[in-house]
Amino acid sequence: MIVRAIAVILVLELVACGYLFVQRAARPVPMLPxxxxxxxxxxxxxxxxxxxxxxxxxxxxxxxxxxALLGQGYYSHAELCFRRVLKLMPESRLAESRIAYCLERTGEQNRAAKSTGN
Structure with missing residues (x-):
């Protein structure tokens, strides 16, 4: 009886640890200069x-x-952050405008038109 209870607890702990490990591994890491x-x-x-x-x-x-990256002039890195915001909150117009600004500053008008759907 005790062995069975220990085995069940061990399996539950393994499942919980596996879930937390997968959640941690799936988080994107910010790209920095x-x-x-x-x-x-x-x-x-x-x-x-x-x-x-x-x-x-x-x-x-x-x-x-x-x-913060935008304020220091790291436009391409800031764009990646704002794209992540847009994935997490698709309704964010502020993130869209920041992406457009970053694309304008890096001279990528073609990507700006594609990202806004024009």
């Missing part, structure tokens, strides 16, 4: 945002990270 190309102070300041995004994977944190 190479550290040697970044301002050292900005690289330090952005680390808490990166950790927050990696832990929560919610649209608000992705938006904050994208805004």
């Amino acid at each position: 190479e550290k040697t190309l970044m301002n050292p102070l900005f690289a330090e300041d952005i680390q808490p945002l990166v950790k927050q995004v990696a832990q929560t994977n919610n649209a608000y944190d992705w938006m904050r990270l994208g805004e």
Whole structure:
């Protein structure tokens, strides 16, 4: 009886750990510019945002990270963050406008027209 109870508990723990492992592995990791190309102070300041995004994977944190990258001129990296926001919240017009801005700044008008459906 005790052996059977221990076996059931062990199986339940394995299933729970497997589920949590798959959830953690499925979270996207933010793409950041190479550290040697970044301002050292900005690289330090952005680390808490990166950790927050990696832990929560919610649209608000992705938006904050994208805004930080946008403010420093890392348009292509910010675009990736805003695209993640759009996947999490398809109704976000702010994310769409930020993507369009990033595409305009990087000179990719063809992709901007395709992403808005025009």
